[in-house]
Amino acid sequence: MSHATQRLTYADGIRQGFEYAMERDPKCFAIGQGLWSPWYVGNSMKDLDKKFGKERVIDTPVSELATTGAAVGAALNGYHPIVVHPRMDFMILAADQIVNQAAKWRHMLGGKVSPTITIRGIINRGGEQGAQHSQALHSWYAHIPGLRVLMPGTAADARDMLIAAAQSPDPVMYIDDRWCYELTEDVTVAADVDIRSIVPLVRRAGRDVTVAAASFSLKLALDAAEILAREGIDVEVIDVRQINPLDPALIVESAARTGRFVAVDGGWSTCGLAGELIACVAESVVPSKLKAPLARVTLPAAPAPTSAPLEKLYYPTARTVADRIRGLFA
Structure with a gap:
């Protein structure tokens, strides 16, 4: 072959x-x-x-x-x-x-x-x-x-x-x-x-925190991991890939091992993919294994703006994701 x-x-x-x-x-x-x-x-x-x-x-x-x-x-x-x-x-x-x-x-x-x-x-x-x-x-x-x-x-x-x-x-x-x-x-x-x-894959191995994302949010997560690596925070990034049916086994295992979990999604929070990923972890990981509250990065709860300056505030960036992850270590 x-x-x-x-x-x-x-x-x-x-x-x-x-x-x-x-x-x-x-x-x-x-x-x-x-x-x-x-x-x-x-x-x-x-x-x-x-x-x-x-x-x-x-x-x-x-x-x-x-x-x-x-x-x-x-x-x-x-x-x-x-x-x-x-x-x-x-x-x-x-x-x-x-x-x-x-x-x-x-x-x-x-x-x-x-x-x-x-x-x-x-x-x-x-x-x-x-x-x-x-x-x-x-x-x-x-x-x-x-x-x-x-x-x-x-x-x-x-x-x-x-x-x-x-x-x-x-x-x-x-x-x-x-x-x-x-x-x-x-x-x-x-x-x-x-x-x-087609099941979730680890795109970057890490020991300190698990981040799960799909599509363009995966790039944000990987870029955020690069930013945080320079600060000594080792991020594991998981690409969800198929969101229905969702196989959470790898995500749950990783979150239980690192003790911290962040879901990153390009949609809104309410009834969204990030909330579903958090639910999978919350239902399966014993609370005593978690070192910080479960977290997510999503769009603000508002329709997308037309103004370019407002778009810069509206859409999450790699730094937005990095800031959210960093907050779990405060």
């Missing part, structure tokens, strides 16, 4: 994931808004319409509900669509198709039929886009049984998790973040990926 590597950005990883899935599965197709555009989804689907034809890379009118409904119907009839929603905010318009249709059919039909569908929701924040274009709504969908939810935080995972989603018999929501698109790493060649193998 080849161990050759290549330098890959997160956005190129997504594109390679599409390419790998569509080359190997003639029933796999992409459908959504702006798929023929050179800018609408960044470089993450560049020239795929030229390679696979516009019959398999389908640029649709602006109707999230109709596009997703058509894809669910195609999936129930043996096709393997990947639906692309360039802004997660407007994917809300397809919520019935995702929550009441895709996520439910396998259960309601006794496992005899399952829509093999991937729903790609893109988080697209900042740049003074305002409250209706800046939301990370992953915790909404992670609440739904029957719907797998993936959040890649590295270039390799951006590629491999999309491959896993396209090959999964379960309906999958694949959530990528534009703030990750320039992240770069050396990766090995693409291969088939079993979605059941």
Whole structure:
């Protein structure tokens, strides 16, 4: 087996994931808004319409509900669509198709039929886009049984998790973040990926405090760990990766060992991923093993601002995360 590597950005990883899935599965197709555009989804689907034809890379009118409904119907009839929603905010318009249709059919039909569908929701924040274009709504969908939810935080995972989603018999929501698109790493060649193998991973080992995060929040956690390492604080960073179903075993083990835990999330606190991670630790770690209260870093409880100076205050940074972790040692 080849161990050759290549330098890959997160956005190129997504594109390679599409390419790998569509080359190997003639029933796999992409459908959504702006798929023929050179800018609408960044470089993450560049020239795929030229390679696979516009019959398999389908640029649709602006109707999230109709596009997703058509894809669910195609999936129930043996096709393997990947639906692309360039802004997660407007994917809300397809919520019935995702929550009441895709996520439910396998259960309601006794496992005899399952829509093999991937729903790609893109988080697209900042740049003074305002409250209706800046939301990370992953915790909404992670609440739904029957719907797998993936959040890649590295270039390799951006590629491999999309491959896993396209090959999964379960309906999958694949959530990528534009703030990750320039992240770069050396990766090995693409291969088939079993979605059941996507579990939390330690991205940085440490002994003093555990930090769990997913997607762009993973970068914040890793950067915060670098800041704190210069101060003698050794941070263990865990990449959650698949948030539904959530396998908390590694997170719980790490928190019990370090005695301190921080959850970092790009959504709001109320009923969010950070709260769920804290609950997993609180339910499983004996209180006597904890050296500090459990903590989290999330967005302020307010819609996103449009003003650039206010955005700098609104979005957490690596220093925000470092400050929160540092406070556990006071």
